[in-house]
Amino acid sequence: MTAASRSGLPSLAVVGATGAVGTVMCELLSARKNVWGEIRLLSSPRSAGKKVYCRGEELTVQELSESTLAGVDVAMFDVPDEVSAEWAPRAAALGAVAVDNSAAFRMDRDVPLVVPEINPEQIRNRPKGIIANANCTTLTMIVAIAPLHREYGLRELVVASYQAVSGAGQVGVDTLHDQLTKIAGDRVLGSRSGNVRQAIGDDLGPFPAPLALNVVPWAGSLKDAGWSSEELKLRNESRKILGLPDLKVSATCVRVPVVTGHSVAVHAVFGSEVTADGAREALRNAPSVILVDDPAAGEFPMPIDAVGTDPSWVGRIRRSMDDPRALDLFVTGDNLRKGAALNTAQIAELVAAELTAK
Amino acid sequence: MTAASRSGLPSLAVVGATGAVGTVMCELLSARKNVWGEIRLLSSPRSAGKKVYCRGEELTVQELSESTLAGVDVAMFDVPDEVSAEWAPRAAALGAVAVDNSAAFRMDRDVPLVVPEINPEQIRNRPKGIIANANCTTLTMIVAIAPLHREYGLRELVVASYQAVSGAGQVGVDTLHDQLTKIAGDRVLGSRSGNVRQAIGDDLGPFPAPLALNVVPWAGSLKDAGWSSEELKLRNESRKILGLPDLKVSATCVRVPVVTGHSVAVHAVFGSEVTADGAREALRNAPSVILVDDPAAGEFPMPIDAVGTDPSWVGRIRRSMDDPRALDLFVTGDNLRKGAALNTAQIAELVAAELTAK
Numbered sequence: 198m199t200a201a202s203r204s205g206l207p208s209l210a211v212v213g214a215t216g217a218v219g220t221v222m223c224e225l226l227s228a229r230k231n232v233w234g235e236i237r238l239l240s241s242p243r244s245a246g247k248k249v250y251c252r253g254e255e256l257t258v259q260e261l262s263e264s265t266l267a268g269v270d271v272a273m274f275d276v277p278d279e280v281s282a283e284w285a286p287r288a289a290a291l292g293a294v295a296v297d298n299s300a301a302f303r304m305d306r307d308v309p310l311v312v313p314e315i316n317p318e319q320i321r322n323r324p325k326g327i328i329a330n331a332n333c334t335t336l337t338m339i340v341a342i343a344p345l346h347r348e349y350g351l352r353e354l355v356v357a358s359y360q361a362v363s364g365a366g367q368v369g370v371d372t373l374h375d376q377l378t379k380i381a382g383d384r385v386l387g388s389r390s391g392n393v394r395q396a397i398g399d400d401l402g403p404f405p406a407p408l409a410l411n412v413v414p415w416a417g418s419l420k421d422a423g424w425s426s427e428e429l430k431l432r433n434e435s436r437k438i439l440g441l442p443d444l445k446v447s448a449t450c451v452r453v454p455v456v457t458g459h460s461v462a463v464h465a466v467f468g469s470e471v472t473a474d475g476a477r478e479a480l481r482n483a484p485s486v487i488l489v490d491d492p493a494a495g496e497f498p499m500p501i502d503a504v505g506t507d508p509s510w511v512g513r514i515r516r517s518m519d520d521p522r523a524l525d526l527f528v529t530g531d532n533l534r535k536g537a538a539l540n541t542a543q544i545a546e547l548v549a550a551e552l553t554a555k
Numbered sequence: 556m557t558a559a560s561r562s563g564l565p566s567l568a569v570v571g572a573t574g575a576v577g578t579v580m581c582e583l584l585s586a587r588k589n590v591w592g593e594i595r596l597l598s599s600p601r602s603a604g605k606k607v608y609c610r611g612e613e614l615t616v617q618e619l620s621e622s623t624l625a626g627v628d629v630a631m632f633d634v635p636d637e638v639s640a641e642w643a644p645r646a647a648a649l650g651a652v653a654v655d656n657s658a659a660f661r662m663d664r665d666v667p668l669v670v671p672e673i674n675p676e677q678i679r680n681r682p683k684g685i686i687a688n689a690n691c692t693t694l695t696m697i698v699a700i701a702p703l704h705r706e707y708g709l710r711e712l713v714v715a716s717y718q719a720v721s722g723a724g725q726v727g728v729d730t731l732h733d734q735l736t737k738i739a740g741d742r743v744l745g746s747r748s749g750n751v752r753q754a755i756g757d758d759l760g761p762f763p764a765p766l767a768l769n770v771v772p773w774a775g776s777l778k779d780a781g782w783s784s785e786e787l788k789l790r791n792e793s794r795k796i797l798g799l800p801d802l803k804v805s806a807t808c809v810r811v812p813v814v815t816g817h818s819v820a821v822h823a824v825f826g827s828e829v830t831a832d833g834a835r836e837a838l839r840n841a842p843s844v845i846l847v848d849d850p851a852a853g854e855f856p857m858p859i860d861a862v863g864t865d866p867s868w869v870g871r872i873r874r875s876m877d878d879p880r881a882l883d884l885f886v887t888g889d890n891l892r893k894g895a896a897l898n899t900a901q902i903a904e905l906v907a908a909e910l911t912a913k
Contacts, residue, residue: 221747353877357715357820359770359809363746374742381739384732387814388721389579389863389889405853410814412717414855414871414885423831423850423873432876445877449820449885451717454812456745456768462715462807464822473781492781495763497772505747513772515781518790519711519803527772527807531747 206234207270207552209545210293212261212284214238215247217367218275218298221538223251229542232549239265241280269293270552271545275538289326294548298330298541300426303434305329310437312336313543314484315343320547328544331438332430333536334358334450338461339438340509340535341528344483345476346439349522350468353445356431359453359460360416361500364532365403370456372402376409377454386410408454416450425450458500459536460529470521473514480511485535490514498529507534564592565628565910567903568651570619570642572596573605575725576633576656579896581609587900590907597623599638627651628910629903633896647684652906656688656899658784661792663687668795670694671901672842673701678905686902689796690788691894692716692808696819697796698867698893699886702841703834704797707880708826711803714789717811717818718774719858722890723761728814730760734767735812744768766812774808783808816858817894818887828879831872838869843893848872856887864889865897 211226213219219240226236231252238249238258245260259265261284266272272288274281274297281299288295302308302325309319310329320328331339342351362369376397385391387410397407406413417426432446445466480488489496490512498510509530517523530536569584571577577598584594589610596607596616603618617623619642624630630646632639632655639657646653660666660683667677668687678686689697700709720727734755743749745768755765764771775784790804803824839846847854848870856868867888875881888894 355713355822357807359717359811370746371742377735378739381736384729387859387862388728389815389891393859406857407859410812411857411859412811412813412818413857414818414820415850415853419851422876423848423871424876425850445875447822447875447877447881447883449715449822449871449883451818451820451885453717453770454768455770457747460770460772460809462772462809462820464713464805464807490781492773492777492783495773499764499769499771501745501751501765501769504745513781513807517803517805518780518782519805523805525805525807527809533747 204234205553206232207549208235208268209233210237210239210266210269210272211275212239212272213275214249214258215240215244216275217363218533218537221533222273222275222542223249225538225542227252232546237265237269263287263291266291266293271296271548273541273545274298275541285327286325294323295327296330296541296544296548297327298537300332300430302327303329303331304437310434311544312339312438312540313547314340315438317547320544330537330541330544331434333364333532334360334427334459334461335431335434336536336540337459337509337530337532338463338528339435340485341480341511342463342465343439344479344486345465345524348475348479349471351439351441351444351465352468353466354435355464356446356448357462358448358450359455360450361455361457361459361532362408362452363457364459369403372400372404373408373454373456375400376407380409404452408452411454413452414449416452455500457504457531457533458529459532460498460500460527462527464523464525466520466523468522471516471524473516476514476524485509486511488512498527500529503529504531506531507539509535562592563911564590565907566593566626567591568595568597568624568627568630569633570597570630571633572607572616573598573602574633575721576891576895579891580631580633580900581607583896583900585610590904595623595627621645621649624649624651629654629906631899631903632656633899643685644683652681653685654688654899654902654906655685656895658690658788660685661687661689662795668792669902670697670796670898671905672698673796675905678902688895688899688902689792691722691890692718692785692817692819693789693792694894694898695817695867695888695890696821696886697793698843699838699869699884700821700823701797702837702844703823703882706833706837707829709797709799709802709823710826711824712793713822714804714806715820716806716808717813718808719813719815719817719890720766720810721815722817726760727762730758730762731766731812731814733758734765738767762810766810769812771810772807774810813858815862815889815891816887817890818856818858818885820885822881822883824878824881826880829874829882831874834872834882843867844869846870856885858887861887862889865892867893
């Protein structure tokens with residue numbers, strides 16, 4: 198028994214502590230109310246041995262293994278799908294509650310998909326000892342859609358996304374910066390006289406095309422009938438989180454040259470009539486939402502303002518001119534915070550409260 | 556009577572010849588089949604006297620006036636709304652057919668709004684002697700939507716745009732390049748640790764917020780109930796061009812850090828059932844459309860490929876999973892070509908053919 202667990206506070210492992218999301222997680226753990234005893238930072242062998250500040254202490258990152266997971270009460274996974282698929286069940290078998298930020302278990306019927314502002318009660322339905330965290334684009338959007346659903350009864354979502362490169366990890370961020378450095382100062386690039394593909398060369402990083410001076414209507418992998426995995430996640434996860442198995446969802450996911458901050462343009466159709474003012478009122482009072490809706494004053498949600506903040510920024514709220522039951526709106530959120538690390542931390546804190554209360 | 560008009564070919568004035576669209580117009584007039592006698596390049600006093608190559612000749616830009624418009628058969632206007640509002644009727648009074656690329660006359664019942672691939676017959680319905688060219692975003696989209704409408708009967712459009720800075724003119728392009736030069740090499744900008752607003756300062760050009768490393772959900776001016784002028788143009792112009800006064804249209808217009816090439820994510824609902832293959836077939840055979848729809852091979856429409864080309868690039872064609880009458884697709888086109896200069900040139904050429912046939 199460690200000193201920390203003797204203190205009565207649950208112990209935590211952060212798996213993938215040195216990645217893009219894991220790094221934000223360590224910042225959040227340092228800034229949020231402390232509910233944890235011992236914190237262990239775990240990673241692949243490549244990053245083991247690194248020193249990371251977390252909660253005011255310098256911690257040495259250890260290699261992920263059964264022995265480094267042993268005795269942990271809650272294990273967060275900010276790692277690729279295949280690593281979660283293998284290790285989240287192992288952590289659960291060792292007695293931890295696994296909170297997984299990958300896509301490996303999100304659609305598993307025996308794994309709840311939890312957004313603490315929407316369905317916190319679901320954390321107890323975890324027969325596998327695993328709780329899933331939703332996709333970053335879904336999370337950004339759903340925090341703003343849920344209060345409108347409660348007010349008006351959601352029937353359909355048509356979504357177009359504007360996704361930041363950090364959604365593809367630190368390598369995505371590095372790739373965009375490399376490309377921007379290459380094109381800076383060449384003032385014909387992007388016009389009919391300047392070929393961006395030639396200027397960028399093969400330095401595409403994790404993307405199928407250059408991002409600098411471009412938008413790329415593709416994110417994820419190819420699934421049935423031309424849909425991308427990212428588009429299906431938005432559909433399936435929205436349905437599961439809201440408990441609306443028949444919700445209509447059509448999404449087009451597009452990567453844009455933004456570092457951090459996913460945005461979505463949403464056309465939402467409800468079961469009852471809406472008003473723009475009523476929608477604004479519902480959002481003004483909603484948790485984890487900031488309403489920024491004054492176009493005349495230049496106030497609308499944008500990635501450069503939302504980055505580094507916790508809530509989803511919502512604005513451009515308009516009632517459809519053709520359908521009194523439909524709203525159009527624009528939402529931006531930090532894909533590494535509420536879109537990933539923050540929601541995972543919130544879920545883990547709910548579990549910590551449950552464990553502490555026992 | 557000038558030498559050119561004696562040749563039997565109609566004479567042309569390009570008003571606004573030195574602007575972003577006018578410059579492309581001079582290139583197009585040099586590259587397309589020559590149907591013109593004399594060509595006069597006109598501008599504000601500020602640009603008068605400049606030398607511009609057009610159709611292999613060096614022409615001196617003259618100041619716009621009644622005397623420089625006199626004797627012209629067709630006058631194209633690539634100028635701000637208020638200049639067109641004043642001068643297009645004057646050109647018509649002097650005997651010219653005015654082809655106007657501004658928004659001044661688009662919704663005038665006595666002015667046809669013409670896309671030559673869709674409603675060329677409308678050029679003859681011009682009681683005011685004025686023919687209007689549509690907004691750049693509308694044009695990019697409508698070329699791809701019209702063939703689908705003919706096949707399936709369009710009922711509703713939900714649109715999210717990804718609009719390039721050149722839609723705001725050369726000052727928009729300069730602003731983005733200035734901003735990209737400022738941020739290049741600062742690899743924390745756009746992240747939670749780097750403030751883009753501070754780095755860019757007040758250099759916002761024609762935009763309400765920085766465009767570098769950002770997306771701005773605003774284009775145009777504020778109209779009723781929170782809608783922007785750009786969003787209403789997409790709605791009203793689509794209805795007029797397609798002859799569908801009851802078409803449902805909800806649009807969210809967003810500016811992105813792209814130099815040239817407007818894109819739209821479209822959710823289109825039809826009166827009859829659709830298939831993705833049927834839609835692809837209709838688009839493969841449509842004029843002014845390139846089908847690029849093979850995500851597995853990295854083929855989808857993107858601004859860096861569409862810039863400098865004539866057609867609308869269409870791809871990411873998917874049938875809605877919830878509605879067999881709905882399609883989702885992505886369209887990109889050069890906003891200065893088909894979105895502006897090219898469509899204006901095509902209309903003018905239809906008028907030239909009519910005048911020549913007389």
